[in-house]
Amino acid sequence: MFQTIARTCAALPRAGHFVGGWLLLGLAFVIGYDVVGRKFFNTGSTLLQELQWHLHGAAMLLGFGATYLKDAHVRVDLLRESFPQRTKIWLETAGIVLFLIPYLGFLLHFSIDYALRAWATGEGSVGGSGLPNRWIIKSFLAIGFALVILSALSILARCIDALRSGGKTPDTPFYPDP
Template sequence: MERLLSFAAKLERISSAIGRLAAWAIIALVLVIMTDVILRRWFVIGSTKLQELEWHLHGFLFLLCLGWAYTKNAHVRIELVSERLSARTRAWIELVGCILFLLPYVSAVLWFGYDYVSYSWAYNEASASPTGLPDRWIIKSAIVIGFAVLGIAAISRLLQAVVFLFGRPEQAERTPFSQTEPQTGES
C-alpha cells in the first residue's frame, strides 16, 4: 500500500505541475480578449484570428487544468449530497466512479482522439475561415494531452481511494478521503 500511495503522489504531482503551468494561459487569454474588445469597440476592427485564439486559449486552459482541478476536488459535484456522506462512502463512490465511468471515458477520448489529432497533423489542418488561424492541430492535440492528464489524475485518485479503503489507518490518513470535510479547490 505504501508503494501505491507513493505512486499516487507522483501522478498527482505530474498533473498538478501541468495544470499550474497551463494556468498561465489565463494571462494570454485576458490580453487577447482585451485586445479584441478594444479593437471592436473603439476602432471597429474585427478579427477572426483573435476570436479563434480566444477559444483556443480557453480550450487549452480548460483541458490542461482539468486533471489538476480533479486532484484538488475543484470539479463539479453535488455537494449537498457528498458532504453528508461518510469518508468511506465518498471513497467507494470515487473508486467505483473512476473504474466504471471516468477511466473508460478518458480511454475512449484518447482512443478516438488519436485518429482525430493524427489526421489534423497529417493534413496540417487550418481554420475553415480564410482569415482564421493556421495549425488547428495544436488545439486538437491539447484535447488528447488534456485527457491524458485527466487520466493520470484519475489513476492517482483511484489509488488513493484503494489505500484509504484497504490500507492501514496511518496510510489512510495521508489520503484526501481522511478529511472530515470534502476537500475544496484551495491550495
C-alpha cells in the same frame, strides 16, 4: 508506496493547471488588444478571435485534471454525503475503475485520432484568415483527457491507501495536496 504513486501521477495535472493559468493571462491580453482594436481603430481579426477560443479551450483542458485532484468538479451527491467515510472511498474507487478511466480512455483514443487527422490533412481555419494548424488545439483534447486519467490514478492510489489503512483518515483522504 501508494502515496508516492499518487504524488507522481498528480505532478503533470498540477503542471497543466499552472500552464493553463498563464494561458488565461495571455487570453486576457489578447481579448483586451482585440477589443481596443475594434473599438478605437476599427480593426477586427478572425485570427485574434480564433486565438481567443484556442487559448480558452487549451486553458480549460489543462485545468480539468487539477480540478479533479482538488475535488472541485461537479458532483451529484444526493445520497453520498450521508454515507460513512469508508463507503465514500469505496464508491470513489468503484467510480474511477468502472466508469471514469474506461470512459476517459475511450475519449483519449478518439481524440488522438481526431488530432492526427487534422494534422495529416493540414486542417486550418474554416474562414481562411484565421489560425492554421488546427491540430494544435485538437491535440489539447487528448492532453486534457490524459491529465484527468493521471488525476484519477492519483486519487485511486489515495483511495487504496485509505482503504488499506482501515479508513482512519480525514474527511476527504483522497483529495488533499500531497
